[in-house]
Amino acid sequence: MAISKSEVLQGTLDLLVLKTLDSMGSMHGFGIALRIQQVSEDLLQLNQGTLYPALLRLEQRGWIASKWGVSENNRKAKYYSLTRAGCRRLVEEAESWDRMSAMINRVLRTT
């Protein structure tokens, strides 16, 4: 079953973007969208457009930085990369996600 876009919580999208940039290095918006779709094996069907306000929000908070660059097929594109503060944020977010999911799993398994 596909996860509908409304269920993609804001914080989750942030985490996905940060993780993607962490593992792939500098990427443009389209690249990030593709990557998230691939990794989630198309389960996550988000409107690619929603990525951009999220990217702006992360940038405003100083977790990612952007720079104009040129894509592999010679197109002008804005490239995003993780900042040091973003790295720290990713670790924190991942930990809290782990705790959260472990907790939920425990609740679900105890009957």
Added chain:
Amino acid sequence: MRELLRTFVKRLTALFRRRRLEDDLDEELRSHLEMAIELNVRKGMSAADARQEALRSFGGVERTKEMYRDQRGLPMIETAWQDLRFGFRTLRRSPGFTLLAMLCLTLGIGANAAVFSWVEGILLRPYPLVSHQERLVALAGTVGAERDETSWPDLLDVQRSCTLCETLFVSNITGATLSIGERAQVITGSIASANYFDAIGVHPMLGRGFEPGEDSGRNAHPVVVISYHLWQTRFKGDREIIGKTQRFNNVVHTIIGVAPEGFYGTFVGRGIEFWVPASMLEAFNAGYAKLEDRGARWAEAYVRLKPGVTRNQAQQEISAIAARLEAEYPATNRGRDIKVWALWQTPFNHAGELLPIFEIMVVVVMFVLLIVCANVGNLLLVRSFARRHEMTVRLAVGAGRGRLLRQLVTEGLLLSACGAAGGILVAYWCRHALVLLFPVRGGNVVYLPGEIDWRVLAVSGAVCLITTLLLGLIPAMQTSKIDLAGALKSDSAGVVGGGGRTWVRSSLVVLQVTLSFILLVGATLLMQSLRKIRTTNPGFSTTRVFDTSVTLAAAGYDAPRAKTFQDELIQRVRALPGVEAAAYARVVPLGYDSFSSTPIAVDDYEPRANEQPTAEYNEVSPNYFATLGIPRISGREFTRADDENAPRVAIVNQTMAARYWRGQNPIGERLQVKGNWVQVVGVVKDSKYYNMDETPRPFFYVPLRQYFDIEPDIHIRTTQPLQTIQTALIREVRALDPNLALYEMITLQEQVNRSTSQQLVAVTLVALFGGLALLLASIGLYGVMSYIVSQSTRELGLRMALGAGASNVMCLVLSRGLLLTTTGIVIGVAAALLLTRLLGNLLYQVSPRDPLAFGSALVVITIASFVACFLPAWRATRVDPARALRD
């Protein structure tokens, strides 16, 4: 936290780089879509499908952009900015309305700001450069229920034992003569304690302040600190002035300091020009009071309380000290207390007498502001009616009512902000205007500044916000009634007789009429009171008697020389053509100088417990009563024979005779004055001594020769005009001694006028604002009536078609207008009956419910409203029935 701040800053800066960021966004999204299309084509789709698919998975480019923009900037500020620009355009489209509204608001807010700035600069923080004024209080003595000054030893004791006082300092107003050519001028100065400059935290810009100990010893420290103004005007800003000498009251003083620019001393109403230490007291009061004398009450003091101490606590402690002094020194301190006053109630400068005026002024300007709001509100209503179509369209295309309301409030804010800016400008121009209402006394620096500081700005800002809300609410009430269904229905015509939709506007007019009626009643009451005061018989002639004095003390005359000079001068003056009588007196009635005061004793008069009979007296020469025209009841006048070698004598007034001799004839009886027994030789009628509105008080006169003063006033009764007698007098004085000069010469009527300047100020201000209010209310009434007429042309046409004549129509419209006025007046009468009591102390022999005042206010307002209604009524009669019905 840091991230939130960072986000906010980024969003804020984004507001200013919008175009650039917008281009970036376009570019980024375009490249995204192009990459997506390229990928889809590579996957094997047709160009059209690839594009379709890319757009589908992107999910709404415009919506994304909208979300992105909301995230990028500060949407609230952006809409506010939009509203502001729109409001600005709307206002510019109707310049007539905008100008009128802004003018009204400027007047309303300006009047408030000006009065606030006066209250701030004159009452709350009256002394520029003085530190911690919020903790300053004034000290004044009381004996029984009456106010009196305090004595120096008492104050020193208070200073020593008061634990709640941070510091106590003395500053008494005094004067010194400076001669300029043939005219002499008294400049205002201050006798201060040695800690004065340190206590107030003002440091001389040149030289030094007083040193501890300079306020003790009799005439021991002739040093003076001069004001910046005096330094600039008389000493031409001489940088080498320190150490130079200058004669003040014939004592050579060394100039030790120059006070900084902008420091005017600590006396509300006057700019102080020099300061001498208290040790110089006797040089400045001609020996009437001695510093060490506990019974000599002359000192006026201020105390700065320690932080957190209330006036009540201080009062308790200081009263306890006063009680201790009373027990310790019963001879001088019986029945005496020391009272703590807030700075704005200071009884020994002009603050106390200005306070009631300002209390009234605050109420009055609030009224004016309310009237302005009602007026501008009415203007806005007309416009909101004209803008119904616009509003309806905006509602129809989906604007929320909240958004519309915000738009209206923004427009109100624009108007009132411009009004506030203009108002503060008006207040700035008017900050010294109060001085204009006070008479200049012999070239003295009258100093009544308004102070526009952040507090005044804050209050004006608050006034502006309240105005905005009131202004925004009025059309909003109208807007919230718009219903979309009726949007395109044409407005059905109004009816002259009916209330209906115009009730908001009508009640605004009624409010204006009410408020201006109250102001008019107040103004009329004050005017009547002023007329009564000025025409009250002061007990002496005013128009043909002149008063001045000769600079004998300043020229260094001693008593014997002065006596010779005075005798010679008075003979020459009596010989002048047109002079009927002339005499000397130490103090001129109703002037600023105090009369001498003494404890008295009378044979057979038993004082009650705690009563120390005292009376004030004047030292006068022969012919005094004839010159001033004070009627003699029995006994005789003083003669040349009542000199220093003759037995001491006195003449008492009626009240004194009645109180101390219980109506028996006091002539030949004894009276004790300053410890000596004198014989009463005459009784004269009561007159006014300090104020025109005082009640009769016991008073007596002694011969100048027996209680000599070097520099008394000379009173001349003559048929000549002022210029003539002044020139003649100067000639005679110069003939005797060319080094002498004359002080300002005025008639006693001028003296009366000066002593009632407080009432004049109140009348002028209230009448000014009352007139303004009346004008605004008339404009309001005119506006509403014109509107009603223009809305009911169809009804009027119908009436005329059915046979109503021009006079019927005119009556109809006029009666509607007068109905509004009458309603306003009825409410106004009720409110005025409650409010005029506020005028209380300012009214002299006029009841706050005086029917004449109410009647004349009624007449004025009825005439004004008749005028305001006439034009619309006349226009109503010009309605063409055929056209009105066809349209």
